[in-house]
Amino acid sequence: MEKYTEWKKEIEKIISQVEGKVCVNFYDLNKNNGFSINGNEKVLSASMIKLLILAELLKKASENKFSxxxxxxxxxxxxxxxxxxxxxxxxxxxxxxxxxxxxxxIVSDNQATNILIDFLGMENINLLGKELGLKESFLGRKMMDTEARKNGYDNYTCADDISLLFKLIYQEKLINKEASQLMLDILLRQQQGERLQRYLPSDIKIAHKCGDLDNLENDGGIIWLGGKAYISVILTNGMPNLQCKQTIGKISKFVYDKMEE
Structure with missing residues (x-):
């Protein structure tokens, strides 16, 4: 759509003003259309990979492997x-x-995450990623495992993968309807709000997951606006964390304002 071409150009202008790498995926859930910028580029996921761990937990629970x-x-x-x-x-x-x-x-608890990785098995989590059609998402180490990082193991994703996960959740197709609804319920209670919501109204309805490392900030989720809903995924790295957060906030605000028109 022509308007998305314009939006994309404007976002590329914002990106050109910073030194770091920025990956964006926007998807209008009402019109089933959108665009991405560097969307298929593999980047460090930080805590965004926790979405895949949650999905695997709910998949196994739905198969009655445990309660x-x-x-x-x-x-x-x-x-x-x-x-x-x-x-x-x-x-x-x-x-x-x-x-x-x-x-x-909701608080990105690393200890809770590592317990669930041990419980589910890293291989199973990665297998689900493949089954869902994720291209660049991979769990290569546990949280805070500096030894594994030194040895070249890490966690990866791309903006398009995160967008696909949220699309499946919204359409109630991630595992099944019940699992999608539970994921949405948990994601709506996310307590970290200084990225996508940075310059948005404080009462915004958003279901999202963020993540950060040194010089890296990621955030992605579903934002509701009146009768509309859209996915915004913005992954940033290669610049100071505050600048990363501000860049995510600026792009998010631009999209929000355009959706509000």
Whole structure:
């Protein structure tokens, strides 16, 4: 569509003003149309890969391999640094799989994530990525595993992959209707809002997942605007974190304003 060509040009102007790499995928869920800029480029995923872990958990639960109300006891061996609350708690607490999944998404809890990776198996998570048609998404290491990073193992994705996941969730086709609805419910409670929402109204309805590393900020999700809904995925790296966040915010605000017209 002609208007998307114009939007794309405007976003490319914003991107040209920064030194780093920016990947964008926009998709209008009402019109089933959109565009991407560097959308198929493989980049470090940071915590965005947690979307795939959540999907694998719900897939196995839907196959009755276990129940989301099954519990795992937290041990000292599981301690993981970085984002999250589990690392602050005493060992011996019991958490359901659903609670661990919720913590993994809404506060990006790394310890909850690593527990779920061990529980599900890295190979199974990556196999689901292939089954879903993801091209560049791969879980190569656990969260905060600096040794694995030194040895060249890491977690990757691309803007087009993240957009596809959100499209499947919105269409209630990710695993099945129940799994998609549960994913959406958890993603709507995401507590980190300084990227896509940076310059948007504070009461915006958004279901999203973000991630960050040094000089890297990623965010992607579904934004509702009146009767409209659209997907915005913006992955940035190669510049200071604040500049990454501001760039995501600017592009997100541009798209929001255009959708509001």
């Amino acid at each position: 989301l109300s099954d519990t795992i006891t937290i041990t000292n061996f599981m301690k993981t640094e970085g984002d999250g609350v589990l690392k602050e708690l005493n060992t011996g607490h019991h958490f359901t799989l659903k609670e661990l999944a919720t913590l993994m998404i």
